[in-house]
Every structure is written in C-alpha cells, then in structure tokens.
Amino acid sequence: MGGKPSQISIHTSEKSADFINSTKKETDITSYNESIISESEEAEESANNPFLNEKFKEKYIRLYEDTRYECRSSLDANFKWTKQEQRRITWKLDLTVTLMACFFFVSLNMDRGNLAQAVSDNMLKDLKMTTNDYNTGNTIFYVCFLAAELPSQLISKRLGAD
Numbered sequence: 001m002g003g004k005p006s007q008i009s010i011h012t013s014e015k016s017a018d019f020i021n022s023t024k025k026e027t028d029i030t031s032y033n034e035s036i037i038s039e040s041e042e043a044e045e046s047a048n049n050p051f052l053n054e055k056f057k058e059k060y061i062r063l064y065e066d067t068r069y070e071c072r073s074s075l076d077a078n079f080k081w082t083k084q085e086q087r088r089i090t091w092k093l094d095l096t097v098t099l100m101a102c103f104f105f106v107s108l109n110m111d112r113g114n115l116a117q118a119v120s121d122n123m124l125k126d127l128k129m130t131t132n133d134y135n136t137g138n139t140i141f142y143v144c145f146l147a148a149e150l151p152s153q154l155i156s157k158r159l160g161a162d
Contacts, residue, residue: 051077070160 051057057077064072081089124134 049080051079 051060061075061077063069064075069075119134123129124131
C-alpha cells in the first residue's frame with residue numbers, strides 16, 4: 001500500500017510537467033507569432049512610408065529644397081502613423097473632398113439646368129429672343145468660363161490650398 005501513493009504522485013507530477021511544458025510551448029508559439037506579426041506590420045509600414053528608407057528620404061528632402069516645393073516646410077520625414085490612423089484620415093479626406101466637389105458641381109449645374117428648363121417653357125418667346133441669340137449667349141458664357149478657369153487655377157496654385 002505504501003508504493004501506490006508514490007506512483008500516484010509521480011503520475012500526477014508527470015501530468016503537471018506535461019501541462020507546464022505544453023503551456024510553455026503555447027507561450028513560445030504565441031510570442032513567435034506576435035514577433036512575426038510585428039515584423040510584418042513594420043514591413044507594411046515601411047511599404048506605406050517610403051521615407052523610412054534613408055537614401056530615399058535624403059533624396060526627396062534635397063529634391064524638395066532644390067525645387068522649392070510649396071509644402072516642403074510641412075514635410076516631416078520621420079513621422080510615423082499606424083494603418084488605422086491612415087484609414088481614418090483617408091476616409092475623412094475622401095468624404096470631405098467628395099462632398100465639397102458634389103456641392104460645387106451641383107451649384108455649377110443648377111443655373112444651367114434652370115436655364116434649360118426655362119427655355120423649354122417658352123422663355124425665349126417671352127424675352128423676344130431667337131434660338132441664335134440664346135446659343136450666342138451660351139457660347140459667350142462658356143468661352144468666358146473656360147478663359148477664367150486657367151487664371152483661377154494658377155492663382156489657387158500660387159496661394160496654395162491652405
């Protein structure tokens with residue numbers, strides 16, 4: 001009877017040793033997986049941020065200074081961001097720019113649409129105009145609009161978007 005308890009305790013200690021070893025293996029695997037994930041995140045981050053490459057960074061900093069790039073004062077080549085931050089800012093910019101562009105195009109086309117509807121409702125007859133007069137007016141408008149587009153873009157480029 002004295003031999004059985006020692007066998008039980010040996011058997012129990014073997015099970016606990018197996019459990020400890022399996023837990024240690026799982027911990028090792030987890031830490032290995034975490035290191036792989038962090039390495040892949042770093043590789044992905046460097047793919048998204050080309051300025052992490054020193055040669056590339058120095059080349060473009062020099063290029064921005066030599067060409068007097070308009071936003072060179074805002075360049076921070078050491079700035080790092082996460083994938084989540086990039087997604088958030090990209091979404092915010094896309095939403096803002098898209099909504100503004102939609103608003104401007106709707107307002108730009110609103111007068112054209114209203115004028116076309118008015119023409120279809122006998123506006124020319126009410127104003128004692130011919131179709132040629134209306135077409136001449138549209139031609140003058142579009143020529144002036146397109147002629148003003150280039151200088152306005154150049155002024156916008158010169159002043160900057162800020």
